[in-house]
Amino acid sequence: MKTNLLGFPRIGGNRELKKASEKYWKDQITANELIQVGNELRKENWLLQKSAGIDLIPSNDFSFYDQILDASMIFGCIPSRFHGVKRSKSDVDLYFAMAKGIQKDGFDITAMEMTKWFDTNYHYIVPEFTKNQSFELLSLKAVEEFKQASDLGIFTKPVLISPVTYLYLGKEKEEGFHRIELLDRLLPVFFELLEQLALAGAEYIQVDEPCLSLDLSDRERTAIVSLYAQLAEKFPELKIILTNYFDCYGDNLETVLQLPVYALHLDLIRCPLQLDDILESPAFTGKQLLSLGVVDGRNIWKNNYEASLDLIKKASQKVSKDKLCIASSCSLLHTPYDVDLV
Structure with a gap:
């Protein structure tokens, strides 16, 4: 069976990212120096995962602030009050202005709203949408990081926030429309990004769709089917x-079981019973690979191997082993980088 990691801690073993970001905010280091810290952390993370024998190593799971803000930059979804910053400053300055606001160099702009990332202790920057919202491929971060790993001889699995989840987690800034209606405008940009990744040699793409754990309307389910x-x-x-x-x-x-995808990932830590639901469903044909999230991505304790093996054995009784993958339940972002440093 292959092994699959959904994401890796980005802060660094000695909190290098936090220290460098704070220095950048205080104008103690340059944007290039901050970017170099990110480059080194990604390199260390990829090499560590490769040495551990992980098959599906993620890229584009690194962020200087949060992954939804990264998506806003990638999709070019920049609120109008930041357009002056976009024209006159670097992409790094724009990124942090959206996250933290900016009160210098003639600018006095409030930050975008921040809210909790589902039921974790992490937060994300809430995308803002208008009725006539436009999108553009503003950042090639996902492609650049895939190529950076490829240069090390590591062919990664780019991690992308689904356009549907991205719209779902945002908010309308004016009345008269629903943000999911913007999907048709966003999809060409998302497809352009996938074209760039395919040209760069990507084979696997992890599309994060955590809104599927929530109560969705028929309109939102229809959007997912269309995507x-x-x-x-x-x-x-x-x-x-x-x-x-x-x-x-x-x-x-x-x-979900009717979607034409290569694999389905299951968080079997938070919801182990869903494995039975899937294996017993007439809609499950066994053609899709099941990524079994049996390693807790939100727990500081060692893995419960008995529980993991029970779930793996149950799946392997009905699904061939080449259609199973052992995975973390979610990104390891939520766990300590190294318990020896806690």
């Missing part, structure tokens, strides 16, 4: 790993 149908049509060569975490698929399971 993955188009992905299968436009990118048949890419192995899409549909990734949900923090809970079961719940009432969305029937929809």
Whole structure:
């Protein structure tokens, strides 16, 4: 069975990212020096995972602030009050202005709203949408990091926030529309990004869809069906790993099992019973690989191997081993980098 990590801690063993970010905010180091710290941390993380024998090593799981803000930069979803910053300052300055606000160099702009990342202690910067919202491929971060890993001889699995989850987690800044209606405008940008990744040599793509753990409306489920149908049509060569975490698929399971994706990821720590639901469902054909999230991504304790093996054995009784993958339940972002340093 392959092994699959959904994401890796980005702060560094000695909190290098936090220290460097704070120095940058105080104008004690340059943007290039901050970027170099990020380059070194990613390199260390990839090499560590490779030495541990991980098969599906993530890229684009690194962030200087949070992954949803990264997506806003990638999709070019910049609130109008930051357009002056975009025109006159670097992308790094724009990024942190959106996260923290900016009160210097003639600017006095409030930050974007921050809210909790599901039920974790992490937060994300809430995307802001208008009725006539436009999108553009503003950042090639995901492509650049894939290439950076490739230069080390490590062919990673880029991690992308789904356009549906991205819109779902945002908010309308004016009345008269629903943000999910913007999907048709966002998809061309998302597809352009996938084209760039495919050209760079990407084979596996992890599409994070954590909104599937929530109660969705028919409109939102329809948007998900449309997204993955188009992905299968436009990118048949890419192995899409549909990734949900923090809970079961719940009432969305029937929809999910009919999606034309290469693999389904299951958070079997938060919801082990969903494995039975899937294995017993008439809609599950066994053609999709199951990524079994049996290693707790939110717990400081050692893995419960008996519980993990029970779930793996149950799956392997009904699914061939080449269609199973052992994975972390969610990104390891939520765990200590090294317990010896705690």
